Amino acid sequence: xxxxxxxxxxxxxxxxxxxxxxxxAHERASAGDxxxxxxxxxxxxxxxxxxxxxxSDKVNVTMERGLQMSTLAVDVExxxxxxxxxxxxx
Amino acid sequence: MGKVIxxxxxxxxxxxxxSTAALGAALAQGGAKVVVVDFDVGxxxxxxxxxxxxxxxxxxxxxxxxxxxxxxxxxxxxxxxTLYLLPASxxxxxxxxxxxxxxxxxxxLRKNFDWVICDSPAGIERGATLAMRHADIAIVVTNPEVSxxxxxxxxxxxxxxxxxxxxxxEQMEKHLLLTRYDPARAERGDMLKVDDVLEILSIPLLGxxxxxxxxxxxxxxxxxxxxxxDRSAPALAYFDAARRLNGETIPVTVxxxxxxxxxxxxxxxxx
Ligand SMILES: Nc1ncnc2c1ncn2[C@@H]1O[C@H](COP(=O)(O)OP(=O)(O)OP(=O)(O)O)[C@@H](O)[C@H]1O
Ligand SMILES: [Mg+2]
Numbered sequence: 001x002x003x004x005x006x007x008x009x010x011x012x013x014x015x016x017x018x019x020x021x022x023x024x025a026h027e028r029a030s031a032g033d034x035x036x037x038x039x040x041x042x043x044x045x046x047x048x049x050x051x052x053x054x055x056s057d058k059v060n061v062t063m064e065r066g067l068q069m070s071t072l073a074v075d076v077e078x079x080x081x082x083x084x085x086x087x088x089x090x
Numbered sequence: 091m092g093k094v095i096x097x098x099x100x101x102x103x104x105x106x107x108x109s110t111a112a113l114g115a116a117l118a119q120g121g122a123k124v125v126v127v128d129f130d131v132g133x134x135x136x137x138x139x140x141x142x143x144x145x146x147x148x149x150x151x152x153x154x155x156x157x158x159x160x161x162x163x164x165x166x167x168x169x170x171x172t173l174y175l176l177p178a179s180x181x182x183x184x185x186x187x188x189x190x191x192x193x194x195x196x197x198x199l200r201k202n203f204d205w206v207i208c209d210s211p212a213g214i215e216r217g218a219t220l221a222m223r224h225a226d227i228a229i230v231v232t233n234p235e236v237s238x239x240x241x242x243x244x245x246x247x248x249x250x251x252x253x254x255x256x257x258x259x260e261q262m263e264k265h266l267l268l269t270r271y272d273p274a275r276a277e278r279g280d281m282l283k284v285d286d287v288l289e290i291l292s293i294p295l296l297g298x299x300x301x302x303x304x305x306x307x308x309x310x311x312x313x314x315x316x317x318x319x320d321r322s323a324p325a326l327a328y329f330d331a332a333r334r335l336n337g338e339t340i341p342v343t344v345x346x347x348x349x350x351x352x353x354x355x356x357x358x359x360x361x
Contacts, residue, residue, distance in 0.1 A: 012310035012311050013310060015311045015312070016311070019143065019144075019310075022144060023138070023143050026144075041147070056158075056159030056161055059162070061148075062145065062147065063144075063145060063146070063147050064144050064145055065143075065144040065145075066144070
Protein backbone atom coordinates (compact mmCIF):
# COMPACT_ATOMS: atom_id res chain seq x y z
CA UNK A 1 0.00 0.00 0.00
CA UNK A 2 1.09 3.52 -0.66
CA UNK A 3 2.65 5.54 2.14
CA UNK A 4 0.40 8.45 1.21
CA UNK A 5 -2.62 6.37 2.03
CA UNK A 6 -1.11 5.50 5.34
CA UNK A 7 -0.96 9.14 6.33
CA UNK A 8 -4.24 10.14 4.80
CA UNK A 9 -6.31 7.63 6.75
CA UNK A 10 -6.85 7.36 10.45
CA UNK A 11 -6.13 3.84 11.66
CA UNK A 12 -9.16 1.64 12.06
CA UNK A 13 -7.96 -0.72 14.80
CA UNK A 14 -8.98 1.60 17.69
CA UNK A 15 -12.52 1.67 16.29
CA UNK A 16 -12.52 -2.13 16.13
CA UNK A 17 -11.33 -2.35 19.73
CA UNK A 18 -13.95 0.05 21.00
CA UNK A 19 -16.78 -1.68 19.13
CA UNK A 20 -15.74 -5.08 20.42
CA UNK A 21 -15.54 -3.86 24.00
CA UNK A 22 -19.10 -2.60 23.90
CA UNK A 23 -20.44 -5.64 22.09
CA UNK A 24 -18.73 -8.23 24.25
CA ALA A 25 -19.63 -6.48 27.49
CA HIS A 26 -23.26 -6.82 26.46
CA GLU A 27 -22.98 -10.35 25.10
CA ARG A 28 -21.30 -11.60 28.24
CA ALA A 29 -23.91 -9.97 30.41
CA SER A 30 -26.70 -11.43 28.33
CA ALA A 31 -25.73 -15.09 28.54
CA GLY A 32 -29.16 -16.49 29.35
CA ASP A 33 -31.12 -13.58 27.91
CA UNK A 34 -30.79 -11.42 31.02
CA UNK A 35 -29.37 -8.29 29.44
CA UNK A 36 -31.11 -5.41 31.19
CA UNK A 37 -32.20 -3.56 28.05
CA UNK A 38 -33.88 -6.66 26.65
CA UNK A 39 -35.53 -7.45 30.00
CA UNK A 40 -36.86 -3.91 30.19
CA UNK A 41 -37.98 -4.06 26.59
CA UNK A 42 -40.03 -7.21 27.16
CA UNK A 43 -41.55 -6.03 30.43
CA UNK A 44 -42.49 -2.63 29.05
CA UNK A 45 -44.14 -4.27 26.04
CA UNK A 46 -46.00 -6.63 28.37
CA UNK A 47 -47.32 -3.67 30.37
CA UNK A 48 -48.46 -1.96 27.20
CA UNK A 49 -50.15 -5.18 26.04
CA UNK A 50 -52.10 -5.23 29.31
CA UNK A 51 -53.78 -1.98 28.40
CA UNK A 52 -54.11 -2.13 24.66
CA UNK A 53 -53.81 -4.52 21.79
CA UNK A 54 -50.29 -4.19 20.46
CA UNK A 55 -50.28 -3.51 16.78
CA SER A 56 -46.71 -3.95 15.58
CA ASP A 57 -47.00 -1.03 13.16
CA LYS A 58 -47.86 1.24 16.06
CA VAL A 59 -45.08 0.14 18.40
CA ASN A 60 -41.53 0.94 17.46
CA VAL A 61 -38.66 -0.26 19.63
CA THR A 62 -35.07 0.85 19.17
CA MET A 63 -32.04 0.09 21.28
CA GLU A 64 -28.50 1.41 21.23
CA ARG A 65 -25.94 -0.32 23.41
CA GLY A 66 -23.09 1.69 24.82
CA LEU A 67 -20.30 0.96 27.26
CA GLN A 68 -21.33 3.45 29.94
CA MET A 69 -24.96 3.67 28.97
CA SER A 70 -27.52 2.07 26.72
CA THR A 71 -30.71 3.57 25.43
CA LEU A 72 -34.06 1.93 24.94
CA ALA A 73 -36.79 3.78 23.09
CA VAL A 74 -40.31 2.45 22.95
CA ASP A 75 -42.54 4.53 20.73
CA VAL A 76 -46.20 3.71 21.05
CA GLU A 77 -49.03 5.22 19.07
CA UNK A 78 -52.00 5.08 21.39
CA UNK A 79 -55.24 5.35 19.48
CA UNK A 80 -58.14 7.13 21.22
CA UNK A 81 -60.19 3.95 21.44
CA UNK A 82 -57.33 1.65 22.42
CA UNK A 83 -58.85 0.66 25.73
CA UNK A 84 -62.28 -0.05 24.31
CA UNK A 85 -60.78 -2.29 21.63
CA UNK A 86 -58.77 -4.21 24.16
CA UNK A 87 -61.88 -4.83 26.25
CA UNK A 88 -63.77 -6.05 23.24
CA UNK A 89 -60.97 -8.42 22.30
CA UNK A 90 -60.78 -9.79 25.82
CA MET B 91 -41.61 -8.98 -6.34
CA GLY B 92 -38.00 -8.86 -5.30
CA LYS B 93 -35.28 -11.35 -6.03
CA VAL B 94 -33.79 -13.62 -3.41
CA ILE B 95 -30.06 -14.20 -3.48
CA UNK B 96 -28.12 -16.68 -1.36
CA UNK B 97 -24.44 -16.01 -0.74
CA UNK B 98 -22.97 -19.42 -0.07
CA UNK B 99 -19.71 -21.38 -0.22
CA UNK B 100 -19.48 -24.56 1.79
CA UNK B 101 -16.07 -23.62 3.10
CA UNK B 102 -15.82 -21.17 5.98
CA UNK B 103 -14.06 -17.84 6.00
CA UNK B 104 -13.98 -17.28 2.25
CA UNK B 105 -15.79 -13.92 2.29
CA UNK B 106 -19.55 -14.60 2.30
CA UNK B 107 -20.42 -12.09 5.00
CA UNK B 108 -18.09 -9.45 3.57
CA SER B 109 -19.65 -9.96 0.14
CA THR B 110 -23.23 -9.93 1.43
CA ALA B 111 -22.63 -6.56 3.09
CA ALA B 112 -20.71 -5.07 0.16
CA LEU B 113 -23.17 -6.21 -2.53
CA GLY B 114 -26.17 -5.28 -0.41
CA ALA B 115 -24.80 -1.80 0.13
CA ALA B 116 -23.76 -1.45 -3.52
CA LEU B 117 -27.27 -2.34 -4.72
CA ALA B 118 -28.80 0.06 -2.17
CA GLN B 119 -26.37 2.78 -3.22
CA GLY B 120 -27.86 2.35 -6.69
CA GLY B 121 -31.28 3.13 -5.23
CA ALA B 122 -32.70 -0.36 -4.78
CA LYS B 123 -34.45 -1.41 -1.59
CA VAL B 124 -32.32 -4.13 -0.07
CA VAL B 125 -32.42 -6.37 2.99
CA VAL B 126 -29.48 -8.51 4.07
CA VAL B 127 -30.45 -11.52 6.15
CA ASP B 128 -28.04 -13.29 8.50
CA PHE B 129 -28.62 -17.06 8.55
CA ASP B 130 -25.62 -17.81 10.73
CA VAL B 131 -27.64 -18.57 13.86
CA GLY B 132 -25.43 -18.76 16.94
CA UNK B 133 -22.47 -17.14 15.19
CA UNK B 134 -23.86 -13.99 13.69
CA UNK B 135 -21.42 -11.51 12.22
CA UNK B 136 -23.28 -9.61 9.55
CA UNK B 137 -24.43 -7.11 12.22
CA UNK B 138 -20.77 -6.37 13.02
CA UNK B 139 -19.71 -6.01 9.41
CA UNK B 140 -22.67 -3.68 8.81
CA UNK B 141 -21.90 -1.71 11.99
CA UNK B 142 -25.33 -2.37 13.49
CA UNK B 143 -24.30 -4.63 16.38
CA UNK B 144 -25.34 -2.15 19.06
CA UNK B 145 -28.79 -1.69 17.63
CA UNK B 146 -30.11 -5.24 17.41
CA UNK B 147 -33.58 -5.38 18.97
CA UNK B 148 -35.00 -8.65 17.66
CA UNK B 149 -33.66 -11.34 15.35
CA UNK B 150 -34.71 -13.92 12.77
CA UNK B 151 -35.52 -16.55 15.40
CA UNK B 152 -37.71 -14.07 17.36
CA UNK B 153 -39.67 -13.45 14.15
CA UNK B 154 -39.99 -17.14 13.33
CA UNK B 155 -41.16 -17.95 16.85
CA UNK B 156 -43.68 -15.12 16.80
CA UNK B 157 -42.04 -13.07 19.58
CA UNK B 158 -41.62 -10.13 17.24
CA UNK B 159 -43.03 -8.90 13.98
CA UNK B 160 -40.77 -8.78 10.97
CA UNK B 161 -40.96 -4.98 10.78
CA UNK B 162 -39.75 -4.72 14.37
CA UNK B 163 -36.73 -6.90 13.73
CA UNK B 164 -35.51 -5.06 10.64
CA UNK B 165 -32.74 -2.55 11.34
CA UNK B 166 -32.39 0.31 8.93
CA UNK B 167 -28.87 1.30 8.00
CA UNK B 168 -27.83 4.69 9.37
CA UNK B 169 -26.04 5.68 6.18
CA UNK B 170 -28.29 4.24 3.48
CA UNK B 171 -32.03 4.80 3.69
CA THR B 172 -32.89 1.78 1.54
CA LEU B 173 -30.64 -0.78 3.23
CA TYR B 174 -31.93 -3.03 6.01
CA LEU B 175 -30.53 -5.85 8.13
CA LEU B 176 -32.35 -8.82 9.60
CA PRO B 177 -29.95 -10.16 12.23
CA ALA B 178 -29.50 -13.79 13.22
CA SER B 179 -29.97 -14.91 16.78
CA UNK B 180 -26.83 -15.10 18.83
CA UNK B 181 -28.22 -17.02 21.79
CA UNK B 182 -30.37 -19.73 20.19
CA UNK B 183 -29.27 -22.60 18.04
CA UNK B 184 -29.98 -23.58 14.48
CA UNK B 185 -32.87 -25.88 15.41
CA UNK B 186 -34.97 -22.79 15.94
CA UNK B 187 -34.93 -22.18 12.22
CA UNK B 188 -37.88 -24.11 10.85
CA UNK B 189 -38.45 -24.54 7.11
CA UNK B 190 -41.99 -23.14 7.45
CA UNK B 191 -40.78 -20.16 9.46
CA UNK B 192 -38.04 -19.37 6.98
CA UNK B 193 -40.46 -19.64 4.08
CA UNK B 194 -42.85 -17.16 5.71
CA UNK B 195 -40.12 -14.64 6.40
CA UNK B 196 -38.63 -14.86 2.90
CA UNK B 197 -42.06 -14.57 1.27
CA UNK B 198 -42.79 -11.42 3.28
CA LEU B 199 -39.39 -9.89 2.53
CA ARG B 200 -39.69 -10.64 -1.16
CA LYS B 201 -42.88 -8.59 -1.28
CA ASN B 202 -41.28 -5.56 0.34
CA PHE B 203 -37.76 -5.43 -1.07
CA ASP B 204 -36.11 -5.40 -4.48
CA TRP B 205 -33.33 -7.66 -3.23
CA VAL B 206 -33.25 -10.12 -0.35
CA ILE B 207 -29.68 -11.25 0.23
CA CYS B 208 -29.19 -14.26 2.49
CA ASP B 209 -25.79 -14.69 4.13
CA SER B 210 -25.34 -18.45 4.50
CA PRO B 211 -23.36 -20.08 7.29
CA ALA B 212 -20.44 -22.28 6.27
CA GLY B 213 -20.99 -26.01 5.92
CA ILE B 214 -23.70 -28.02 4.26
CA GLU B 215 -25.98 -28.51 7.26
CA ARG B 216 -29.41 -27.17 8.08
CA GLY B 217 -28.42 -23.50 8.29
CA ALA B 218 -26.83 -23.57 4.84
CA THR B 219 -29.62 -25.54 3.17
CA LEU B 220 -32.30 -23.28 4.71
CA ALA B 221 -30.44 -20.17 3.55
CA MET B 222 -30.43 -21.41 -0.06
CA ARG B 223 -33.88 -22.99 0.00
CA HIS B 224 -35.91 -20.09 -1.45
CA ALA B 225 -33.24 -18.43 -3.54
CA ASP B 226 -33.71 -17.37 -7.16
CA ILE B 227 -30.02 -16.61 -7.56
CA ALA B 228 -26.99 -18.15 -5.88
CA ILE B 229 -23.66 -16.41 -5.48
CA VAL B 230 -21.01 -19.04 -4.86
CA VAL B 231 -18.12 -17.40 -3.05
CA THR B 232 -14.85 -19.14 -3.78
CA ASN B 233 -11.19 -18.49 -3.01
CA PRO B 234 -8.67 -19.56 -5.64
CA GLU B 235 -7.43 -22.56 -3.68
CA VAL B 236 -8.18 -26.26 -3.86
CA SER B 237 -10.33 -26.92 -0.80
CA UNK B 238 -12.50 -23.89 -1.46
CA UNK B 239 -13.11 -24.94 -5.07
CA UNK B 240 -13.96 -28.45 -3.98
CA UNK B 241 -16.48 -27.21 -1.40
CA UNK B 242 -18.01 -24.86 -3.96
CA UNK B 243 -18.57 -27.79 -6.25
CA UNK B 244 -20.36 -29.58 -3.44
CA UNK B 245 -22.54 -26.53 -2.80
CA UNK B 246 -23.41 -26.25 -6.49
CA UNK B 247 -24.67 -29.83 -6.25
CA UNK B 248 -26.93 -28.87 -3.34
CA UNK B 249 -28.17 -25.77 -5.16
CA UNK B 250 -29.24 -28.02 -8.01
CA UNK B 251 -31.03 -30.52 -5.80
CA UNK B 252 -32.13 -29.17 -2.42
CA UNK B 253 -33.73 -25.86 -3.35
CA UNK B 254 -37.35 -25.05 -4.16
CA UNK B 255 -36.28 -24.07 -7.68
CA UNK B 256 -34.53 -27.39 -8.23
CA UNK B 257 -37.48 -29.35 -6.87
CA UNK B 258 -39.75 -27.57 -9.33
CA UNK B 259 -37.43 -28.65 -12.11
CA GLU B 260 -36.28 -25.08 -12.73
CA GLN B 261 -32.73 -23.92 -13.17
CA MET B 262 -31.12 -22.03 -10.30
CA GLU B 263 -29.21 -19.00 -11.57
CA LYS B 264 -25.67 -19.45 -10.23
CA HIS B 265 -22.75 -17.02 -10.24
CA LEU B 266 -19.18 -17.41 -9.15
CA LEU B 267 -17.65 -14.67 -7.02
CA LEU B 268 -13.92 -15.19 -6.73
CA THR B 269 -12.71 -13.46 -3.57
CA ARG B 270 -9.42 -12.82 -1.79
CA TYR B 271 -7.65 -12.93 -5.13
CA ASP B 272 -4.03 -12.05 -4.56
CA PRO B 273 -2.33 -10.59 -7.66
CA ALA B 274 1.16 -11.11 -6.23
CA ARG B 275 0.58 -14.82 -5.69
CA ALA B 276 -1.07 -15.10 -9.07
CA GLU B 277 2.01 -13.48 -10.61
CA ARG B 278 4.24 -16.08 -8.98
CA GLY B 279 1.99 -18.80 -10.32
CA ASP B 280 1.11 -20.07 -6.86
CA MET B 281 -2.59 -19.53 -7.10
CA LEU B 282 -5.22 -21.28 -9.14
CA LYS B 283 -5.90 -19.34 -12.33
CA VAL B 284 -9.27 -17.68 -12.84
CA ASP B 285 -9.79 -19.67 -16.02
CA ASP B 286 -9.03 -22.92 -14.24
CA VAL B 287 -11.56 -22.25 -11.49
CA LEU B 288 -14.16 -21.26 -14.09
CA GLU B 289 -13.52 -24.36 -16.12
CA ILE B 290 -13.75 -26.66 -13.11
CA LEU B 291 -16.92 -25.16 -11.66
CA SER B 292 -18.40 -24.08 -15.00
CA ILE B 293 -20.70 -21.37 -13.73
CA PRO B 294 -20.53 -17.75 -14.97
CA LEU B 295 -18.25 -15.26 -13.25
CA LEU B 296 -19.84 -12.42 -11.29
CA GLY B 297 -16.59 -10.78 -10.32
CA UNK B 298 -13.12 -11.05 -8.84
CA UNK B 299 -12.51 -9.35 -5.52
CA UNK B 300 -8.85 -8.68 -4.72
CA UNK B 301 -7.32 -9.50 -1.35
CA UNK B 302 -7.12 -6.09 0.27
CA UNK B 303 -6.43 -4.24 3.50
CA UNK B 304 -9.46 -2.09 2.70
CA UNK B 305 -11.71 -5.04 3.58
CA UNK B 306 -10.13 -5.39 7.00
CA UNK B 307 -10.37 -1.65 7.59
CA UNK B 308 -14.03 -1.68 6.58
CA UNK B 309 -14.86 -4.45 9.02
CA UNK B 310 -12.95 -2.64 11.79
CA UNK B 311 -15.10 0.45 11.44
CA UNK B 312 -18.29 -1.49 10.76
CA UNK B 313 -19.12 -0.44 7.23
CA UNK B 314 -19.51 -2.44 4.03
CA UNK B 315 -16.37 -1.79 1.96
CA UNK B 316 -18.44 -0.10 -0.77
CA UNK B 317 -19.40 2.52 1.82
CA UNK B 318 -16.22 2.85 3.86
CA UNK B 319 -13.97 3.41 0.86
CA ASP B 320 -15.91 3.52 -2.37
CA ARG B 321 -12.79 4.18 -4.46
CA SER B 322 -10.86 1.17 -3.19
CA ALA B 323 -10.12 -1.82 -5.44
CA PRO B 324 -12.45 -4.25 -3.62
CA ALA B 325 -15.25 -1.66 -3.57
CA LEU B 326 -14.94 -1.08 -7.31
CA ALA B 327 -15.01 -4.83 -7.90
CA TYR B 328 -18.15 -5.16 -5.76
CA PHE B 329 -19.83 -2.24 -7.58
CA ASP B 330 -19.16 -3.99 -10.90
CA ALA B 331 -20.55 -7.25 -9.54
CA ALA B 332 -23.71 -5.44 -8.38
CA ARG B 333 -24.15 -3.97 -11.86
CA ARG B 334 -23.84 -7.44 -13.35
CA LEU B 335 -26.55 -8.64 -10.97
CA ASN B 336 -28.68 -5.86 -12.43
CA GLY B 337 -28.15 -7.38 -15.86
CA GLU B 338 -25.40 -5.12 -17.18
CA THR B 339 -22.63 -6.69 -19.19
CA ILE B 340 -19.28 -5.31 -18.17
CA PRO B 341 -15.99 -7.08 -18.75
CA VAL B 342 -14.33 -8.60 -15.70
CA THR B 343 -10.82 -7.35 -15.05
CA VAL B 344 -8.39 -9.61 -13.24
CA UNK B 345 -6.90 -7.63 -10.33
CA UNK B 346 -3.31 -6.61 -10.95
CA UNK B 347 -3.34 -7.46 -14.63
CA UNK B 348 -4.29 -4.09 -16.09
CA UNK B 349 -3.24 -1.36 -13.73
CA UNK B 350 -0.24 -1.65 -11.50
CA UNK B 351 0.68 0.35 -8.47
CA UNK B 352 1.24 3.59 -10.39
CA UNK B 353 -1.92 3.17 -12.36
CA UNK B 354 -3.82 2.92 -9.14
CA UNK B 355 -2.01 5.80 -7.54
CA UNK B 356 -2.53 8.24 -10.40
CA UNK B 357 -6.06 7.04 -10.85
CA UNK B 358 -6.75 8.11 -7.31
CA UNK B 359 -5.09 11.47 -7.66
CA UNK B 360 -7.00 12.29 -10.81
CA UNK B 361 -10.32 11.50 -9.22
N1 LIG C 1 -11.10 -9.42 -0.27
C1 LIG C 1 -10.63 -9.59 0.98
N2 LIG C 1 -9.42 -9.10 1.32
C2 LIG C 1 -8.95 -9.26 2.58
N3 LIG C 1 -9.59 -9.89 3.55
C3 LIG C 1 -10.81 -10.41 3.27
C4 LIG C 1 -11.41 -10.29 1.98
N4 LIG C 1 -12.62 -10.89 2.00
C5 LIG C 1 -12.79 -11.37 3.26
N5 LIG C 1 -11.71 -11.07 4.03
C6 LIG C 1 -11.50 -11.41 5.45
O1 LIG C 1 -11.64 -12.80 5.60
C7 LIG C 1 -12.26 -13.12 6.83
C8 LIG C 1 -13.50 -13.96 6.57
O2 LIG C 1 -14.43 -13.19 5.83
P1 LIG C 1 -15.98 -13.38 6.00
O3 LIG C 1 -16.37 -13.31 7.42
O4 LIG C 1 -16.65 -12.45 5.06
O5 LIG C 1 -16.11 -14.87 5.48
P2 LIG C 1 -17.34 -15.86 5.62
O6 LIG C 1 -17.31 -16.71 4.40
O7 LIG C 1 -18.58 -15.11 5.90
O8 LIG C 1 -16.93 -16.70 6.91
P3 LIG C 1 -17.87 -17.76 7.69
O9 LIG C 1 -17.88 -19.00 6.86
O10 LIG C 1 -17.16 -17.96 8.99
O11 LIG C 1 -19.22 -17.15 7.83
C9 LIG C 1 -12.58 -11.79 7.49
O12 LIG C 1 -11.58 -11.50 8.42
C10 LIG C 1 -12.55 -10.80 6.35
O13 LIG C 1 -12.19 -9.51 6.77
MG1 LIG D 1 -20.02 -15.35 7.50
